Amino acid sequence: MCDTLVALGNATQSGYSLFAKNSDRDPNEAHELCWFPRKRYNPPGTVKCTYIEIPQVSETYSVLLSKPFWIWGAEMGTNEFGLTIGNEAVFTRIPHETKPGLIGMDLLRLALERCKNANEAVDLITSLIIEYGQSGNCGFAHPFQYHNSFIIADPNDAWVLETAGREWAIEKVESVRSISNALTIGNSFNRASEYLISNARQKGWCKGEEDFHFARCYSDFLYTTFGDGKTRHTCTSRFVSARKGDLTPAEMIAALQQHPHATNEEWAPDNALIGADVCMHVGYGPIRINQTTGSMVSMLKPDNSIHWLTGTAAPCLSLFKPVWMDSGLPDLGKSPTGIFEAESFWWEHEKLHRAVVQDYHYRKALIADEQKSLQEKFINLALQGANATVDERSNITRICFQESLMFSKKWADIISREPVRNPAAFWYRAAWKKINQEAKLVL
Secondary structure (H helix, E strand, C coil): CEEEEEECHHHECCCCEEEEEEEEECCCCCEEEEEECCEECCCCCEEECCCCEEECCCEECCEEEEEECCCCCCCEEEECCCCEEEEEEECECCCCCCCCCECHHHHHHHHHHHCCCHHHHHHHHHHHHHHHCECCCCCCCCCCCCEEEEEEECCCCEEEEEEECCEEEEEECCCEEEEECECCCCCCCCEECCCHHHHHHHCCCCCCHHHCCHHHHHECHHHHHHCCHHHHHHHHHHHHHHCCCCECHHHHHHHHCCCCCCCCCCCCCCCCCCCCCCCCCCCCCCCCCCEEEEEEEEEECCCCCEEEECCCCCHHHCCCEEECCCCCCCCCECCCCCCCCCCEHHHHHHHHHHHHHHHHHHHHHHHHHHHHHHHHHHHHHHHHCCCCCHHHHHHHHHHHHHHHHHHHHHHHHHHHCCCCCCCCCHHHHHHHHHHHHHHCCCC
16 A cells, blocks of 8 residues: 655745655565666667566666565656656456566656656556556565556656556646545546547446546455545645645655544554554554555755655654765665565664554654654755755765664664553554564564
């Protein structure tokens, strides 16, 4: 489960477009931050995506990705031109193909590597879907297949692209927009696949063009309902709409840290067996099996966009660090896997995250002041250093990631010595005990 938001310059305080996304995956499915330089291929040959090989192009652009460690593609990312994309799982009435194809994360990375703007990316992704289809397991701890929707943005434009198998529709963003794990395009769209309406009419989902509604015709009721995508989409849509004209990077970070089911101050991750939040917390199965494992907020500028990434799970307990495409990433230690690894940036934060959720309210309050202070510092450093040299901006990124790691280690150590004052529910503790055992993580 995931959530993606975009606000064009006409809705932001700075006049620059803003993008934000949470990636919700299995709780031990570590998210990896990767930066790849521009590369030429002579001859082009082929590229191995997650499951299939397709023809390579003669040149790929520099990309910054936030991705599940085991997948070739990515949940979110950007390239050297400021093209920035996030994908969502959507559940449709179109059966999943059995022949291996491209998964949504592959489509996202291919577009970033091959396209300079949002229009090009829309054309590429839709052509790849038509040629190769969407198929292949996307689950880490258990088999999971789905179709995809995307927000595709650049410094000037943004599009929503939603798919059902090889069918698709696109909608141009005029101001603010969000998507979640449910189809949202109805009977108004800018362009669609050739057989989108005729296919629905043939299957008896509509009578014709006059009553066609993409989401109503193509959505799968069961998975869409239990994924709670409509609730989360309503939450994020209201958030950006209410702040239209005043949106900032800090506001977009706050959007990703929301718990829409938190109706009062007593909310905690162990309060329910069902439901999903924008800042997603795993619960006791079989429904609440996902956790937000990585997050990203971007300010898309014509030159030198700024990207704040967590590189860690649980945005409500994380810090968003600034990265620029031309100065890249700092050393993040060992590449993460599904097993705990000391000195891996993602896993070091997991020691803090998993300790906090054992007594969420009390322990979250312990770190809150320093977390807020550091986050404000990281945002301001990036905004003030936007026109600095490459080396100076590289140093800003390095300092922010270093201080974030020190924050995680410091508070994990302090909290490990704190008594549990308000224990989480038994079933919630049991779920985390199993998750930690699978990761070989001892708290």
